[in-house]
Amino acid sequence: MASQVRLRLLPHARCLFDEPIQVKVAGLRSKQMVTMKARSTDERGVVFSSSATYRADGSGEIDLDRDPSLSGSYAGVEPMGLLRSLKADTLHQYFFKNKALDPFTVKFSVHEEEGRVLAEATNERILMGNGASRVSVKEGNIRGVLFIPPGEGPFPAVMDLCTFMSEKRPSLLANKGFVVLAVPVFSDKPGNFEKMHLDHFEEAVQFLQQLPQVGGKGVGVISRSKGGDIALSLAAFVPGVKAVVWINGCSANVGIPLYYKKQQILSPLMFNLNKMIPTESDANIIKYAVHNPLEEENKGSLVPIEHSMAHFLFVASEDDLNWDSKGYMDEMVERLKRHGKKNFDSVCYPAAGHLLEPPYGPHCPSALHGVVNFPVIWGGEPKAHAKAEVHLWKKLQEFLRSHLSCDATETKSKM
Template identity: 75%
Template sequence: IVIDNSVLKISKIHLWKVVSFLSVFDLSEKMSNQIRLRLLPSTRCLFDEPVQLKVAGLRSRQVVTIKATSTDEREVVFGSSATYRADDGGEVDLNRDPSLNGSYVGVQPMGLLQSLKADTLHKYFFKNKALKPHVVKFSVHEQEADGRILAEETNERFLMGDGVSRDPIKEGNIRGVLFTPPEGPFPAVLDLGTFMSEKRACLLANKGFLVLTIAVFSDRQNMKEIHLDPFKEAVDFLRHHPKVGPVGVGIISRSKGTDIALSLAAFVPGVEALVWINGTSASVGTPLYYKKQQILSPLMFDFSKVITTKSGANLIKYATDDPLEEKNKGSLVPIERAKSQFLFVAAEDDLNWDSKDYMDEMVERLKRCGKENFETVFYPGAGHLLEPPYGPFCSSALHGMLSFSVVWGGEPRAHAAAEIHLWKKIQEFFRTHLRHTGCLHTH
């Protein structure tokens, strides 16, 4: 061995140890350099698009752990992991191969994204702003020893597609964000969230809809009463927008937003199609006013019926009063007055309230009135927070209206499948009922 032009004499045993160390080190470095983690078809995609994760260059039948990490808008770190065994050719394909253990088991191609969790309980992954992508870092790790990284790749999941514009709207009483696809005209959709979120609205705009998103509550202090008038302004804003076709406006809502959506369909002209997701048939928690008069009384909560679970989150499904009791019938939204088409969506394991029961009650009421302007979708195993697909599943989190943590329900795999199916169903429903000859954009 030559060091600084000097010859160093060592024994044969020491020489063998040095050579062995160098050869093993070189082999391991070569191996790790040859290992590749690929995201197909690209490392950049839209939030609601799947990617295929493939690992190549492993040893035959090698066991590795694949991890995902992402930080939400509140700087909370979420992570997931799953263990895989390579095939005889040293490859792992998440579209084909089952996870042996970890955050999930079995074949779940997007399981690493859908099972992202924070270290602390009851955390919802906040990704509500459209301008920044959802960034996920994937890495492949040695199963043995120190679990060193063999390969890594970053997935940028954009909420806004090419050509879609984002415009904050402050007009009259409207406070929201408008997403407009290129060209036009387009069918118009009002996205009603309990609190402000841009995610679903801009993802719908990518599909060829002009979408205005507004919140039922602008902040957590203004919850004593709700006036329908500002929401009517939003409907009228969309109806008269120069890039909107003549058919009318669609509305999409979930949870507390559903009773406002139903009320718009019942009391305001121009609502053509309405998607109701895991909601109620009555004005829950707050009285509703329109043109300075109360039109619906509040359906209240009985907090003695709240059940605290082992995790510390509360089960509130049975705490809402029955809207069919005589004393509560003034809270029911008179949807039989509505001329719009309805898509009612209920999840079997919604633990926020009994969405299936509310849906059945509305369907029965419409049938009694001779109405056929509705269709229903029921998802076994899904929970309350049905959202656009491929986001992290959330089983419990802080309730925005009640200010304590609640369980939302849902079995992760069934819930993820429901989100994929529902997202396509929503687009088909709006295209069918908001269609006109000018709206030919089906992105």
């Protein structure tokens, strides 16, 4: 039987991380029940797995684009369900895939009811397409990684403000025709920062503007979480920032005083950890621990985006349990409208959680928080969260392209 069963990954077993694949099985008995499994190991050596039960059609075939999972890690028709439902045996594990040069490798397999393997195939999901380049940058106060698309350009320039260094999103954006500089908000332990200097991030903006491959004068900034308020501050205070994608961040400067040109420009919005909500899984909901930025004593932390000429894309998940992203977004939209501004777009995902990432990676409902240093609940209904990631990935690229002037024709992603 094993030699007759075929497991195919279409159109190719090797693809970009953000591309879907079609999983098909042939050669089974008519109406045969089988278990489909996926397995992958992250960069820290943690094994993630998923499984789902399927029934073959009358011809002995299964097509995950068409057929529903009857039970397992998910139920219903989900073509990429085996990927988004990958999880570790232990709680609070985030799938670390942060290095652009190493592929995300997933082993798919088909098992009969007794457990015997009938067929296997390996999906190699790469972050850098053919011709894209990666360069470490250590210049002045900049500690980052630069990704350049194939070709001569000119290309639009984007700074990816990740809370901690991750090459996943910036490398994938380079495949789409953007020059991207990945810069972490925290290059050291957050507790070692008594103040944050906006000048250091301004250096990164200027670095991008001076690159020969970059077209146009403006730089885009994409951010999430703590990176969100740094991105807003760049738009409000630093010339050259033309477009900002703010994903599940805060409207105020969180946690650390922000300085620019040797003067404090924003006070820190602090936390009250007594307002955390513990859960049975030993992870905490910290959404309600953040002080209200609209209270009089906290207004010095609000980022004055109403003074910015940049264009904003605000993205908020209503099930973000890290903080009140939807509330912060609504406040910023209302403030800009009050000032007669129309330089913004907003999108809300009702059942998505905090960690909106490029699509087709494993959903992470809870994990160790790098700033507070204990496990937290990120939120998100898995299927809806995965759908939000697919939608946002396309939307943010369209937004950046439309607001970053560049003479180059759109560069297609290449394998």
